[in-house]
Every structure is written in structure tokens, then in C-alpha cells.
Amino acid sequence: xxxxxYIETTIPSYYCxxxxxxxxxxxxxxxxxxxxxxNYECFVSAVVVDELEDGDYPTRxxxxxxxxxxxxxxxxxxxxxxxxxxxxxxxMPKPPVRDALHVAIASVYRMDYLLTWNCAHIANANKAVHLxxxxxxLHLGLPRLITPEQLRPLEEYS
Numbered sequence: 588x589x590x591x592x593y594i595e596t597t598i599p600s601y602y603c604x605x606x607x608x609x610x611x612x613x614x615x616x617x618x619x620x621x622x623x624x625x626n627y628e629c630f631v632s633a634v635v636v637d638e639l640e641d642g643d644y645p646t647r648x649x650x651x652x653x654x655x656x657x658x659x660x661x662x663x664x665x666x667x668x669x670x671x672x673x674x675x676x677x678x679m680p681k682p683p684v685r686d687a688l689h690v691a692i693a694s695v696y697r698m699d700y701l702l703t704w705n706c707a708h709i710a711n712a713n714k715a716v717h718l719x720x721x722x723x724x725l726h727l728g729l730p731r732l733i734t735p736e737q738l739r740p741l742e743e744y745s
Contacts, residue, residue: 592627592738593660593693593730595703596638596685599653603646612704612736619702619735620653626740630698632660634688666691669725678717679708690732694722698730702738710734 601609601616631654639650669691673679679687686708693701703709710732719729731737 589626589628590699591697592624592629592700592702593689593696593698594629594631594635594654594657595689595701595705595709596635597704598702598735599635599639599650600646601704602653603649605646612734615735616704619738623738623740627700629657630660630696631657632689632692633662634685634692638685660692660696662688662692663695666695669695669727672721672725673718676717676721678714678721690718690729693730694727697728700738701730701732702735703732704734706734710737 598616598620601613602620604613606613635654636651636659639647639654666688670679670687673687673690674681679690686705689703690701690709701709708714715729715732718732722729
């Protein structure tokens with residue numbers, strides 16, 4: 588069985604981005620998407636699709652096309668409750684914004700990884716410690732909150 592990955596909005600956004608200041612992250616995102624993604628069972632949610640649709644940017648259609656064939660995880664009442672709990676514990680901004688929903692979705696659906704370039708609100712080691720404790724109280728695991736830079740193939744040594 589392949590490990591599961593919840594793909595947060597920044598991943599398709601960075602894949603399609605043309606800004607030179609994030610060229611390294613864009614290149615790594617494309618490398619992961621094009622060559623390594625097949626090693627994982629990948630998912631998105633309506634939250635990702637909504638975020639991509641809400642924008643007015645030149646690569647919008649390309650971003651949406653990237654995720655169009657991926658399975659959608661539902662935003663359930665449990666997901667919304669968990670996102671609210673994150674905000675109540677000051678781990679995410681209030682009202683539960685999309686970042687809290689992404690983490691809640693990946694947690695409720697027991698994803699192995701949440702892949703993101705959002706290192707302020709999601710892939711933040713200091714925040715992860717608190718989210719892990721809170722999720723344990725909620726009888727949930729916490730997926731590894733990581734960037735494509737951290738999700739690399741296993742190196743084999745002879």
C-alpha cells in the first residue's frame with residue numbers, strides 16, 4: 588500500500604509559478620510532481636479547489652488542471668469541528684481559515700503526509716509539536732507536515 592499524501596494548495600500553485608524568487612521551490616515541486624508523485628496515493632479537497640478557483644492569476648487554469656484527476660476528500664462536520672478546535676487553541680487563525688481546514692482534513696482522513704510550501708501556518712515544526720499533542724487528545728494522529736524538499740525518495744546504499 589502506498590503512503591497517502593494530502594496536497595495543499597501551494598503545491599499546484601508553486602508547480603505553475605513563474606516567479607524567479609521561488610524558482611528553486613518551483614523546480615523541486617515539479618520534480619516531485621512529475622517523477623515521485625506516483626509513489627504515493629494523493630488527495631486534495633474542495634478547499635484546495637476553492638482556493639485555486641478564487642484566485643485571479645495567469646496560471647489558474649493550469650493549477651486547476653493539475654488537481655482535476657485527484658480524489659477529493661470531503662469537508663465533514665468533524666473536519667470543521669477540528670479546524671475550530673485548532674483556532675480555539677490559538678494554533679491557527681480565527682475564524683477557521685483554509686489552513687486549519689487543510690490540517691484537519693489531513694488529520695481526520697489519517698493521511699501520512701500533508702505536502703505544502705506554507706511554512707508559516709502548516710509546515711512549522713514549532714506548531715507541529717502543539718498540533719500533535721492536541722490531535723492525540725482528539726484521538727487523531729498528525730500527518731507529517733512537510734514540503735516537497737523534505738519528501739524525497741529513499742536513498743539506497745550498497
